Amino acid sequence: MPELPEVEVTRQGITPHLLNQTVSALVVRNASLRWPVPQVAQNIVGQTITHIRRRAKYLLIETQAGITIIHLGMSGSLRILPASTPIEKHDHIDMLLANGQVLRFNDPRRFGAWLWYELPEENHPLLARLGPEPLSEAFNPLQLQQAIANKKKAIKLCLMDNHIVVGVGNIYANEALFAAGIHPQTPAAKVDIARLTVLVTEVKRILALAIKQGGTTLKDFTNADGKPGYFAQKLHVYGRGGQTCTHCGNLLSEIKLGQRTTVFCGRCQTR
């Protein structure tokens, strides 16, 4: 489920339930995630949660002793529930709180991650080399232009490259390129600064709107309270290959780019 908006919606949902709470136990039913859940993840037990932050699509649950790093992968989700709630299929991890609540991690495909780190998180190998946050000032037309100055690969692949900008996955890359009128296959370095300026604006606008709408619910995304998101109603191209362009009525094209389905309007997205 998660691109940046879905992760941010999750963060906002779990934060009030976790902040200043003490962890009473960590129950790992299935440690086979993207990487094995390490034994040291248990170091959070007895700790009090001081901050819940997000970097790219990683959630960081901070304590004095260290940070739990969570990634939802393709199909992960986090819920806040009473600890007595029955376990369902793919409920792999429970972080039990002293107040009787539980943070429950469910992930059918197990592409997600649950890690523990005791140094400043900017040093963590997974986080150290990430590009700027898309909703920050650090992501701007000049930064983007410099980052892709020598890139021959498609602009869409660059938009989805975590070294260039984080948090833009397949849904929002398709949507932002449509909104900016840029053909997804255009070699990145050939997109002029005027177009890049529009692209940056659209990425920020679309991500912010998706967060406000509670994320995009495609199959089963729900926030920490079990409620769906409503951004799917605003999608112009993603999942609409072969249907008509909402702007010009042209039939939308569908191709593969970097193994990912790419939908665009050949008339509106020129370059």
Add this chain to the structure above:
DNA sequence: ACTACAACCTGGGGGC
């Protein structure tokens, strides 16, 4: 260094 793409998993949907 850049680019391409296989791999990690499960489940749902379509075709036969």
Add this chain to the structure above:
DNA sequence: TGCCCCCAGGTTGTAG
């Protein structure tokens, strides 16, 4: 119903 194939929100690791 059942089987087989393809597809899916992400990211790393490897090979060229």
